[in-house]
Amino acid sequence: MSFWRKIAGLAARNLDEAECDVCPPGLPGEDPAFSTAVTALGAKLAKADGEAQTGEWLAFSEVFHADxxxxxxxxxxxxxxxxxxxxxxxxxxxxxxxxxxCPQLLEDVVDGLFHIAGADGVVTGDELAYLQRVSELFGQSPLVFRRLKATHLGAEAGDPYAVLGARHDASDADLRAAWRAMLSEAHPDRARARGLPAEFVEVAEAKAAAINAAFDAAMRERRALSLQGAA
Structure with a gap:
């Protein structure tokens, strides 16, 4: 019997079945509590912008398959x-x-919910607030949510992580490595060493300045988030 058949009985009795605090063995798809919660989250997301659309059910079916x-x-x-x-x-x-x-599993759920939210071609502010709240309740950091958001909606203008070509939730060490690699490639001295005209050197200088500014902005944001978390 598939887990989708098991949840039929839960729908008639009680939707709130996930009480165990230990990650259960086996595949999540075999856990009726998982399937019930995911189905409810997907359905309630469809209502978050005021009207549940047929396309959102179809998007849900694409992400979370039933036999x-x-x-x-x-x-x-x-x-x-x-x-x-x-x-x-x-x-x-x-x-x-x-x-x-199982943090990756919870991340996959938010990823799937983003897909549902975008089924009608736009993710509304109410839907985005819903998704962010789910992510918070899952215990995900703001940087994880920002990465998922950027994956589905694109990076925001001036996003320092987009400039650095780094994941929003990269470690500090990986972020620093990305900064150094990009700065090394764009450094004006490289342009000078290749004998390029002054115009190219000026472009390289501007690019290096943008890379440095992006790294500084990302690190300031991380320090601010760390202080918020400690408060």
Missing amino acids: EGSEGNVRRLYQLARQTTRGFEGYARRLQKRYHA
């Missing part, structure tokens, strides 16, 4: 959960409690 014999039961649960966004935080907390030892 043919279980699709009706999954859709029933989805329709029930999407009536309101109320209760989504409870599902996110229970999923984090159950799978806190």
